[in-house]
Amino acid sequence: MKITIINTGGTFNKKYNPISGKLEVDCSNESIVSILENTYGNIEFELINIISKDSLEFDDNDRKILFKTINSCKNDIIVIHGTDTMKQSCEYIDKNLKPIHTKIIFTGSMHPYYCGSHEPTFNLATSIAALKFLQKNGVYIAMHGVVDHYSVVEKDRQKGRFYRISSKKEILQNAIESMQLVDKENQKG
Numbered sequence: 001m002k003i004t005i006i007n008t009g010g011t012f013n014k015k016y017n018p019i020s021g022k023l024e025v026d027c028s029n030e031s032i033v034s035i036l037e038n039t040y041g042n043i044e045f046e047l048i049n050i051i052s053k054d055s056l057e058f059d060d061n062d063r064k065i066l067f068k069t070i071n072s073c074k075n076d077i078i079v080i081h082g083t084d085t086m087k088q089s090c091e092y093i094d095k096n097l098k099p100i101h102t103k104i105i106f107t108g109s110m111h112p113y114y115c116g117s118h119e120p121t122f123n124l125a126t127s128i129a130a131l132k133f134l135q136k137n138g139v140y141i142a143m144h145g146v147v148d149h150y151s152v153v154e155k156d157r158q159k160g161r162f163y164r165i166s167s168k169k170e171i172l173q174n175a176i177e178s179m180q181l182v183d184k185e186n187q188k189g
Helices: 030-039 060-071 086-096 119-133 168-188
Strands: 002-009 014-017 022-025 044-053 076-080 103-107 138-143 146-149 153-156 161-164
Touching: 002 030, 002 060, 030 044, 030 119, 044 060, 060 076, 060 086, 076 119, 086 103, 086 138, 086 153, 103 119, 119 138, 119 146, 138 153, 138 161, 146 153, 146 161
Parallel strands: 002 044, 002 076, 076 103, 103 138
Antiparallel strands: 014 022, 138 146, 153 161
């Protein structure tokens, strides 16, 4: 199994620049290569570096570049992407790539690899494993132990984590149950 990893930048790749005193997106792929060394050659990878931006700087021109790159790939794909606009890029790819010919997993990190965080390694490893088990072609997000279709994964900016949202049916059922409890309390009262 060969996996194509498309590195678009994001916090995953940020590195401290001692001259500017800022965290900047590193364009070298060093962090990804360092993580992939832990596969000991058991998985074949193709690594493509494009865009190299924080996702807050992404625009539709960048998404077009990402789309063209994904469209040219024959393998299953992992996209390293900043977490702030990851979902918008997922939506763009899902809307424009018809038919979806492979499994595409978006992942990233809220903490830079170069700052000693284990989050980038965990999220990339989760993505690699998920490609082996996902049955259906589609656009997915793999973050913080959650792997699912991008449409049911959200970023909680207050808590700094990704989570799987409930389906509309589950949300509706919970709302009905809550209203029934309120009605019972009001009848007692």
